[in-house]
Amino acid sequence: MRPRRIRSALPLLLAAIALSAACSTAADDPAGGTDAAEESDTDEAQGTAEEEAETGEADTTAGAANAEALTIAIGGDEGSLTPYTYRTGYPGWNLLGLVWDTLLVLDASNEPQPLLASDWSIDDAGTTWTLTLHEGVTWHDGEPFTADDVAFTFDYVSRFTQSRWTNAVAGVVDVTVVDDLEVTIELDAPDPEFAVRPLADMPMLPEHLWSTIDDPEAAGVEAAVGTGPYRLTEYEQDQRYRLEANEDYFAGPARVEELNIAVFADPSTAFAALRSGELDMSAIRLEPQLVEQFEAADDLAVARGSGFASTLLQINTERPVLDRTEVRQAIGLAIDPSELIEVVLLGTGTAPNPGFVHPDSPLSDPSLTHTFDAAAANELLDELGALPGEDGVRALDGAPLSFELLVYADNPPRIRAAELIQEMLAEVGIEVTISPQEAVTVDDQVWPGFDVSQGRDFDLSMWGWSAPVMLDAGRIAALGHSDPEIGSLNIGGLDDPAVDAAAEAVQAAEDAEQRQAAAQELQAALADARPFVTLYYGDEIFGYRPGSYDGWVFQDGQGILSKLSFVEVG
Amino acid sequence: MTTRRLSLRIGQYLLVLLLAVGLNFALPRAMPGGPLATLGGEDVGLLGAEEREQLLAEYDLDRPLPEQFGRYLAGVATGDLGTSFVDRRPVSERLLARLPWTLLLVGSSLVLTTVLGVAVGAWAAARRERRRDTGTIIGVLAIDAAPPFWVGMLLIAGFGVQLGWLPTFGAVTPGGPGGFGDVLAHLVLPVATLTLAGFAQTALVTRSSMLSVLGSEPLFVARAKGVPRRRLIGHHALRTAALPVHTLVLLEMGWLIGGAVVVETVFSYPGVGRLLFEAVLARDFPVMQGAFLLLTVTVIAANLLADLTYPLLDPRVRHPVEVTQ
Numbered sequence: 001m002r003p004r005r006i007r008s009a010l011p012l013l014l015a016a017i018a019l020s021a022a023c024s025t026a027a028d029d030p031a032g033g034t035d036a037a038e039e040s041d042t043d044e045a046q047g048t049a050e051e052e053a054e055t056g057e058a059d060t061t062a063g064a065a066n067a068e069a070l071t072i073a074i075g076g077d078e079g080s081l082t083p084y085t086y087r088t089g090y091p092g093w094n095l096l097g098l099v100w101d102t103l104l105v106l107d108a109s110n111e112p113q114p115l116l117a118s119d120w121s122i123d124d125a126g127t128t129w130t131l132t133l134h135e136g137v138t139w140h141d142g143e144p145f146t147a148d149d150v151a152f153t154f155d156y157v158s159r160f161t162q163s164r165w166t167n168a169v170a171g172v173v174d175v176t177v178v179d180d181l182e183v184t185i186e187l188d189a190p191d192p193e194f195a196v197r198p199l200a201d202m203p204m205l206p207e208h209l210w211s212t213i214d215d216p217e218a219a220g221v222e223a224a225v226g227t228g229p230y231r232l233t234e235y236e237q238d239q240r241y242r243l244e245a246n247e248d249y250f251a252g253p254a255r256v257e258e259l260n261i262a263v264f265a266d267p268s269t270a271f272a273a274l275r276s277g278e279l280d281m282s283a284i285r286l287e288p289q290l291v292e293q294f295e296a297a298d299d300l301a302v303a304r305g306s307g308f309a310s311t312l313l314q315i316n317t318e319r320p321v322l323d324r325t326e327v328r329q330a331i332g333l334a335i336d337p338s339e340l341i342e343v344v345l346l347g348t349g350t351a352p353n354p355g356f357v358h359p360d361s362p363l364s365d366p367s368l369t370h371t372f373d374a375a376a377a378n379e380l381l382d383e384l385g386a387l388p389g390e391d392g393v394r395a396l397d398g399a400p401l402s403f404e405l406l407v408y409a410d411n412p413p414r415i416r417a418a419e420l421i422q423e424m425l426a427e428v429g430i431e432v433t434i435s436p437q438e439a440v441t442v443d444d445q446v447w448p449g450f451d452v453s454q455g456r457d458f459d460l461s462m463w464g465w466s467a468p469v470m471l472d473a474g475r476i477a478a479l480g481h482s483d484p485e486i487g488s489l490n491i492g493g494l495d496d497p498a499v500d501a502a503a504e505a506v507q508a509a510e511d512a513e514q515r516q517a518a519a520q521e522l523q524a525a526l527a528d529a530r531p532f533v534t535l536y537y538g539d540e541i542f543g544y545r546p547g548s549y550d551g552w553v554f555q556d557g558q559g560i561l562s563k564l565s566f567v568e569v570g
Numbered sequence: 571m572t573t574r575r576l577s578l579r580i581g582q583y584l585l586v587l588l589l590a591v592g593l594n595f596a597l598p599r600a601m602p603g604g605p606l607a608t609l610g611g612e613d614v615g616l617l618g619a620e621e622r623e624q625l626l627a628e629y630d631l632d633r634p635l636p637e638q639f640g641r642y643l644a645g646v647a648t649g650d651l652g653t654s655f656v657d658r659r660p661v662s663e664r665l666l667a668r669l670p671w672t673l674l675l676v677g678s679s680l681v682l683t684t685v686l687g688v689a690v691g692a693w694a695a696a697r698r699e700r701r702r703d704t705g706t707i708i709g710v711l712a713i714d715a716a717p718p719f720w721v722g723m724l725l726i727a728g729f730g731v732q733l734g735w736l737p738t739f740g741a742v743t744p745g746g747p748g749g750f751g752d753v754l755a756h757l758v759l760p761v762a763t764l765t766l767a768g769f770a771q772t773a774l775v776t777r778s779s780m781l782s783v784l785g786s787e788p789l790f791v792a793r794a795k796g797v798p799r800r801r802l803i804g805h806h807a808l809r810t811a812a813l814p815v816h817t818l819v820l821l822e823m824g825w826l827i828g829g830a831v832v833v834e835t836v837f838s839y840p841g842v843g844r845l846l847f848e849a850v851l852a853r854d855f856p857v858m859q860g861a862f863l864l865l866t867v868t869v870i871a872a873n874l875l876a877d878l879t880y881p882l883l884d885p886r887v888r889h890p891v892e893v894t895q
Contacts, residue, residue: 069745079656079657088612089612161621162611164611218659236840238845239741261744262739262744265844266836266838269726269738269837272726273730273738275731276731438851440602441601449604449622450610450614450617450622451619453619488615
């Protein structure tokens with residue numbers, strides 16, 4: 001094996017070559033190159049990955065608690081950084097939180113804490129929320145922030161519906177301004193999620209500027225005026241942002257005076273720039289095969305924690321043969337997630353709950369674990385009468401158990417996982433053909449028009465949902481309910497009475513306790529009906545230079561790019 | 571070229587342009603998937619049917635295709651390329667923001683490619699069938715075979731990470747003072763990559779063209795009458811051999827706008843190629859149409875330029891009647 005510490009130029013060049021092969025946008029055949037790199041590094045990296053603590057700050061010899069200016073990499077442009085023009089859930093929404101404030105804020109373990117609202121209470125019926133606002137908060141242009149802005153924001157997101165928060169405020173009946181620093185919000189029914197979303201998720205908009213904005217999706221940087229710890233002072237599309245600390249921030253000025261956010265088109269270039277010292281932190285997830293290198297280097301460190309983004313094997317439950325629950329259960333039994341985690345993620349991931357929810361999510365049912373048992377899978381298929389033909393491929397009702405597996409061509413780890421699944425399923429007589437295609441093309445077959453009522457045209461697909469789904473019981477209900485109105489994320493077309501009943505119970509829950517019980521019920525039902533096989537949750541891993549700044553705070557499931565890393569809140 | 575032939579040629583190019591304008595409209599819409607994810611943002615899956623329709627209507631995507639095509643044609647005719655699905659900014663504004671960077675990047679590398687290519691090609695030809703010529707050919711072919719993104723990554727690893735001499739990304743230092751020196755420093759590695767990736771073809775064409783000229787009768791005579799070797803190669807041979815090279819360089823110039831997508835991606839350089847690539851991934855129809863149109867126009871313009879300047883280099887084309895064999 002290679003030496004652990006990379007000092008000479010040659011291994012570095014080799015690493016660069018391996019990296020460039022992983023460069024999905026440029027490589028003709030991204031799968032081939034990355035496979036080799038992953039395999040050769042597996043044994044060695046596995047060991048360190050397991051020894052590694054949750055947040056690896058092993059090399060922090062000269063950690064800096066303050067900094068004048070940091071340069072941070074992101075993986076794509078995020079528009080003019082307003083609540084209507086940012087692009088991605090991560091890191092777009094996280095960047096938004098540097099310029100804008102929410103009423104509440106989620107702390108490192110995702111519990112709601114006061115922010116613009118210094119105090120809040122809920123009445124006994126669970127439908128009236130009273131919020132007391134922090135005194136002396138001003139917008140970046142010096143105007144005071146008041147309860148009118150809160151009422152305006154709730155009204156605005158319900159009028160201009162292309163927002164992340166429109167659904168979350170659908171249950172708001174009335175927002176009453178009691179005085180400058182107090183508002184009451186009345187809901188049509190108790191909503192246990194209300195503190196998380198919208199309150200800790202929806203940035204407050206300045207009425208004096210936004211009341212005249214009628215086309216918020218065309219809003220430019222002049223509309224990016226929040227109350228947050230940083231003001232946006234420069235934006236060059238697809239290149240960079242400059243954020244300067246807001247000296248008047250109500251919770252005290254940020255520990256870093258200036259943040260330069262650089263937009264990268266290719267992750268491997270960002271990792272190279274981090275090593276060359278041009279970058280101080282990369283908000284682009286570090287590839288598992290680089291973790292060891294980064295940990296070994298004296299001037300680099302890695303922040304690591306659980307990630308709530310899921311990776312699944314999605315099954316089309318409407319396809320002949322795959323519409324049999326037993327066949328889907330056999331597929332689940334034949335797959336060994338621990339091997340996927342070892343080979344694809346080099347150990348930097350968490351074993352799956354077959355009912356979808358990450359074990360670290362408060363909603364999770366910890367008693368549900370994945371069972372890998374190829375013999376049991378074979379038995380189950382034999383009992384069904386799906387016997388192997390001459391070529392070893394089983395057939396049921398005259399149809400061979402032979403399926404196409406779609407996967408994003410620009411995602412080498414998922415392609416690698418698909419290849420391993422192909423081998424695992426071959427062991428039980430199920431034939432899989434891997435079909436890597438461009439992302440939008442895959443989406444168009446799995447989730448045409450992003451509307452499950454339009455049907456679907458695939459057998460199997462590598463799939464994943466972003467982190468927010470993991471914290472929101474309502475969206476977990478949407479994963480499996482047969483009615484498209486409720487099951488808006490039911491891309492496999494599952495129609496299972498037990499799942500439907502459990503999903504409806506989640507929707508009807510009136511408080512956190514009921515919701516928790518119903519969500520656990522639902523996970524068990526999903527694990528049993530198997531519309532998908534949960535494979536793993538990859539860790540969130542970020543590289544940084546502790547000598548430049550070492551005050552990073554890891555927010556569970558999100559990462560280190562948030563206001564928690566720069567100011568004392570939450 | 572006579573006026574009649576010239577106008578005929580321009581007419582042909584106009585026809586090509588018209589066809590291209592039609593294709594630019596049709597091809598993006600023939601791709602699987604659509605711009606809905608771009609329009610709807612991260613929570614597109616939570617949109618109701620009504621909101622979805624409303625969204626498409628906002629961008630006129632609910633209209634019948636012929637009507638959309640008509641609007642697009644009318645727009646192109648009046649110089650209006652529409653607005654981007656991604657940020658609602660005018661497409662022309664987005665293209666113009668990128669164009670100077672691409673021109674700077676690809677323009678500098680085109681000059682270097684040509685100079686280096688012609689020099690290496692001429693040098694190799696002058697040493698034909700010696701060991702050094704063979705070595706040069708092998709070296710040139712090896713460089714030509716290396717994929718640009720790989721060469722780029724090697725340069726980044728060597729000059730950026732190991733030696734720390736040069737910046738590895740972007741067109742200027744984020745948060746830095748900027749200025750001419752900064753832009754120049756950021757230009758070095760991407761231009762070096764493009765030049766390394768591109769000069770081989772020019773070198774090979776120059777070499778083979780030179781070889782055929784060097785073996786021709788006029789050169790034989792020139793050598794016999796004692797023209798010094800330097801003048802023989804530099805004046806007599808190279809000028810004659812420049813014709814195919816001229817064509818090649820102008821054809822490459824046609825690719826100036828969109829041809830650098832890989833290098834722009836590796837170095838996160840804000841050029842048109844990257845804009846086009848991102849527009850394709852986002853199914854941003856107006857930007858795709860606009861960028862492809864720009865691409866078409868440059869290719870056609872470069873071809874036209876090649877046609878117009880060829881006679882300046884070749885007297886036989888300039889005065890066809892006087893040519894006798």
